[in-house]
Amino acid sequence: MDKFTCIVADDEPLGREVIETFIKEIPFLTLVASFGDSVEALLYLQNHQVDIMFSDIQMPKINGMELVHALVNPPVIIFVTAHRDFALDSFDAGATDYLVKPVRFDRFLKAVNRAKERVLTSKATTSPETKPDRIFIKSEGRLVKIVLNEILYIEAQGDYLKIVIPENSYTTQATLKSMDEILDKQLFFRVQRSFILNIEAVKTVSGNMIELTNGKSIAIALNKKEEFFKLLGIK
Template structure:
């Protein structure tokens, strides 16, 4: 089982110690750090990715709910507190679970098992959302094209020329609508009339790129910096 990377936040040392002892008994949990200050957690999350934040709610200066609400991309959350009255606020903040002190290990295990299931579902959704092919209407029928095989797309009036590793297709479409349908980070519109597959670039010099099939395409000044950033140069 893939480990769940987590951090623990509690302003009381005994609270942090109990939670850390619990996590050490669970093989699929990896404690990356513990904190007593919510502000330190904010700084840590700006530079590190974690799967789960286990946090107390009732803390001075910034409580756990306020902390979570301040995060742009919060991880999974388990709230731990001595105050049952905070439960509604906790779940309204998108928490996976809410544990009341003193926390029993069996109840803690149930909460992290729930996180594990949520994480698997999230990964499954990402896999399903990854687009690997596209259907093109060619000569009255729909042809399935593997996105990775497309070298470039060229606009020609009301038509587009789709050049793949094996053959070319001509379809009736606008560049904008086709660009939106690609839904892939591997493609970049380098000028008004061309979209290229980044992975098909063989070499580049000045304002031009050469693709694997020998095709040379010029890049607009506006897109040159973006392309270089993608290529890491």
Template sequence: MINCIVVDDEPLARQLIVSYIEQLPGLHCLGSYPTAVEAFTALHQHQVDVIFIDIEMPGISGLNFIKSLKTHPKVIFITAYTEYAVEAFEIEATDYLVKPVMFERFLKAVQKVGLNKNESQRINQPTAEITNIFLKVDKKLVKINLSSIIYIEGLGDYVKVHTPNHTYVSYMALGKLEALLPNYEFIRIHRSIIINKHLIQYIEGNFVRIADIDLPIGLTYKANLFKSVE
């Protein structure tokens, strides 16, 4: 049995990786933590074999946290950014996964930490479906049902999440939020807009009609949008 912990400041991202771990009989999740500080405590309380860790987090980054440890378990970085890969492998990361992480890619990574063929057989159960996302809004962690999201706007370092009854503003880059959303439900149609595909009414010219709102389609995103609705 391989003992592991998950470290990521995004609740949805932690939930996804924990759900993957629970499907493999050879892995055991000792806990999931939103900060490196909490993970540090866990490392001293338990025998941890593998740590799945995000890179960009409040306080200390995942990279700097691993560098600060005199000794550390095997490390699999899970991040929305590709630019840290070289640095990650320089500190002997076992693997480097870019969000959104599919189960098949996750499985390849855990096989590198010693999971044998029998232990890596998926338990016969459906993948946990993610139905909610947690966003930091006005110093609170707000739970938002994914099906209620109409569209999301990127405004520099912030996002505006539009639902039928409320608009939530959160300090987060649009790309980071996009990496946490299930791609079967959401699609980016513009450099600053992500929409809920299930709410599309029609597409006409360079606009998509969704919940009686016309939203622009970026030229570089148009082909992918049409492909996703075929």
């Protein structure tokens, strides 16, 4: 039996608990995460592939529809809300179904079966995964949009990353590995344990030192040099 991963995003604890309980009753669903904060759900989805998301609409910070629109490759969406008035808008946002609280299990199962068919159809027709061209990060208590090809370099600093773009830099809690997985491998290269850089930002290379267009100097690991030169087209 195919298993379908799903998450729940709802700022109301009781609402989350009901959907979590229903999910656990369905053998082909696997709950991988649950969020009371829509921003945390957004950040999770930028770094993890999920089949189905059950999301409330009215949430603080960003609402459910804004959450969906902020994603490059959103999962199949089922909105769960106490307000019937949002039905039309939810389908305009690309939702597969719309459940009104209090949710009945039979109605939930119908929505899940519809979502399952949509996931299977999508997997059958989707071409190889395309990389996102922008992400949102949480920095200093706010969401910041980062256009990926504008990044000069990313530096790991403990549990945080420093993301540097022209004229600015942002610090966010994330791992270098998570960023490496979403960046275009033809444009970005991990030159050592703590740095990923944009090859378009390379100004000079001298020995094992790389100078970027903003004046930053970064050392390249010896075992990365040959691959890096090949990416730059240097023989």
